[in-house]
Amino acid sequence: MQRIVTLDTETTGLDWKRGDRVIEIGAVEIVGRQLTGRHFHEFLNPEREIDAGAIAVHGITAEFLADKPKFAEVAPALLDFLRDAVVVIHNASFDLGFLNAELRRVGLEITVETVAAEIVDTLKLAKTNDPTKRASLDALCERYGIDNQHRTLHGALLDAELLAEVYLAMTRGQESLLIDAIGDAQGAPSIATQWQRPATLVLAKVTVAPDELAAHEAILDEIDKASNGQTVWRAQSTPVVPAS
Secondary structure, X not given: OOEEEEEEEEEOOOOHHHOOOEEEEEXXXXXXXXXXXXXXXXXXXXXXXXXXXXHHHHOOOHHHHOOOOOHHHHHHHHHHHHOOOEEEEOOHHHHHHHHHHHHHHOOOOOOHHHHOOEEEEHHHHHHHHOOOOOOOHHHHHHHOOOOOOOOOOOOHHHHHHXXXXXXXXXXXXXXXXXXXXXXXXXXXXXXXXXXXXXXXXOOOOEEEOHHHHHHHHHHHHHHHHHOOOOOHHHHHOOOEEEOO
């Protein structure tokens, strides 16, 4: 069964090209459209100051991060967690830009895209579904009735958990119509196994007038000719007996 991992990061600023760094990574695992409880979460020492505007968003300070691990120390575990998963990110280009820059910085010739089975951007998905509506994570939580009142500041793990709920709501009925049609019931058989072709109704004896029988046989002859002798009715039905 395909693993899905929703992922989010917090950073020192908005531009990795100017040296901004990742300071928090959060990711949660989904299997069978259920959160498994497995997650990846690390705060990171960026070895640089954090922009005041960024602190206003996530509340993470350089002092708090001073004793946290550096990216190189957590990179192997992060890559293992993401490996072969469908990685779901909101505004994926932002997080991928930062994470791939971090990987290059520690000398790893690899990207998140090459490790993951697939990247899904929920921002693009939301805009495709309805380009007229707001598509921020908060807006999607509101649209799908997901409680995010405890989100006073951004946080990578919290946002990854909210994103997991948003993604499941956005894709309900798309990933598995059979599962969703039975309400994601645990252990319930799929519709494919519940549904059985009804037994063919066979009448023990059918009697008709001779002229009706002749008309019936003429129609079957035409069907036989058109289907190269594959008339299902003649293969399945009880012989028709003329009325006396």
